[in-house]
Amino acid sequence: YQVVCIVSGALNNAAAKKWDLEAWFPGSSAFRELVSASNCTDYQSRRLRIRYGQTKSATTVPYVHMLNATMCATTRCICAILENHQTDEGINIPLALQPFMPEKYRTFIPFVKPAPIDQETKKQKKSKDQKPKAGEE
Numbered sequence: 001y002q003v004v005c006i007v008s009g010a011l012n013n014a015a016a017k018k019w020d021l022e023a024w025f026p027g028s029s030a031f032r033e034l035v036s037a038s039n040c041t042d043y044q045s046r047r048l049r050i051r052y053g054q055t056k057s058a059t060t061v062p063y064v065h066m067l068n069a070t071m072c073a074t075t076r077c078i079c080a081i082l083e084n085h086q087t088d089e090g091i092n093i094p095l096a097l098q099p100f101m102p103e104k105y106r107t108f109i110p111f112v113k114p115a116p117i118d119q120e121t122k123k124q125k126k127s128k129d130q131k132p133k134a135g136e137e
Helices: 043-048 074-085 095-100 116-130
Strands: 002-005 017-025 030-039 067-069 090-092 108-110
Touching: 017 074, 030 074, 074 090
Parallel strands: none
Antiparallel strands: 002 017, 017 030, 030 067, 090 108
C-alpha cells in the first residue's frame, strides 16, 4: 500500500490537506484509492457554528477543527486482498485476517471450480479447431 498526500490544486474548498490510502492491484498494475481523509480545519465548523471552550465571560471562542474521511471501500479492499494473495490453487489468507476466519479456512481458501475465463478460452479453442480450414471441405 501507499499513502499519498494530495496536491493543493486537487483539493476542494473545505480541505486544507488530504491523504489517500492506496492499495496495489496486480491485475491492472496500478495503485487504487481505498480511503480518503481530509483536514478541513475550521471551514465546516464555522458554517455549523461549532465552537469549543464556550464560557459566559469569553468574548471570542474558537471554532473546532474538523476531519473528514471516507469509510474504507470494502469491495475494493477485498479485491486488493484477493489479487495480492491469489495462487493457482486458491487464496492465502493474510496473517492479520486469520483470527477472523472460520477454522476450516483460517490460512487458505481453495478454489472449488475452474475460473470462468479458462472455460471460455477452452470453448473458443475447441470451436476454432472444429472449423474447416480454407480449401478444406
